[in-house]
Amino acid sequence: MKKLAAGLATKSNITEILSQNVKTGTEKFTFLNGDVYGGEYKLVYEPFLLVKQGKGTYATDNFDVYHGEWDNDTFATSDIHIKYNNDAQYRGKIDSNGAMNGLGTYIFPDGSSIEADWVDNVPFANIIFREPLGFAWVVQDTTKDAVTFSPGNHFWNNLLSDESITQSTESSLGENELN
Numbered sequence: 001m002k003k004l005a006a007g008l009a010t011k012s013n014i015t016e017i018l019s020q021n022v023k024t025g026t027e028k029f030t031f032l033n034g035d036v037y038g039g040e041y042k043l044v045y046e047p048f049l050l051v052k053q054g055k056g057t058y059a060t061d062n063f064d065v066y067h068g069e070w071d072n073d074t075f076a077t078s079d080i081h082i083k084y085n086n087d088a089q090y091r092g093k094i095d096s097n098g099a100m101n102g103l104g105t106y107i108f109p110d111g112s113s114i115e116a117d118w119v120d121n122v123p124f125a126n127i128i129f130r131e132p133l134g135f136a137w138v139v140q141d142t143t144k145d146a147v148t149f150s151p152g153n154h155f156w157n158n159l160l161s162d163e164s165i166t167q168s169t170e171s172s173l174g175e176n177e178l179n
Contacts (some may be wrong), residue, residue: 021045024053027127034061039070071096079104 021044028038029050039056043049052058052070059065068080074096082090092104100106100118103126107113111132116123127139129149137149 035059042072 023043023045024041025043026040028036030036036051036059037056039052039058040054041056042051042053044051048127051073053072053122055069057065057067058070063085065083066075066080067082069076069078071077075094077093077099079092080094082091082094084090087109089107090100090104090105091125092100093102094104095101100121102118103116104118105113105115107156109121113130114123114127116127117125127142127147129137131137132140135151137151139147
């Protein structure tokens with residue numbers, strides 16, 4: 001996440017003047033690059049610096065939207081909701097640099113998701129993949145190049161382990177049905 005330059009204020013609601021040099025409030029700012037921030041801020045006059053401070057929504061010029069709490073122009077340690085321009089989303093913990101770190105859920109545009117403890121944008125532990133209809137798959141094994149999932153709900157476990165279903169399906173197919 002880049003640092004912001006001074007913007008153009010569109011609505012003012014100054015709530016507190018911390019000193020002669022610092023002012024806080026709630027406002028909407030549009031920046032020269034097209035980014036928009038609406039929410040709580042802190043303005044430091046010397047040097048002239050505008051920072052996101054508190055609850056707010058930041059929309060980038062490429063339509064990524066970050067909604068959450070800010071601390072001195074970086075992401076606070078609380079949960080944040082990010083909606084990316086491809087309709088993917090992330091809800092959870094991120095570090096001050098914007099990397100997914102901690103418990104969170106990445107939601108793909110098709111509605112499937114990965115819930116996990118993340119480390120530097122990579123699912124690290126307690127990984128659960130959910131299909132768009134909600135069926136859960138739990139990580140069985142991870143390597144550098146692959147992730148192996150096993151069914152996470154009893155229906156799939158029973159279905160996959162029931163040999164009678166496999167046998168009856170295989171034996172019921174006639175020669176014409178296979179071609």
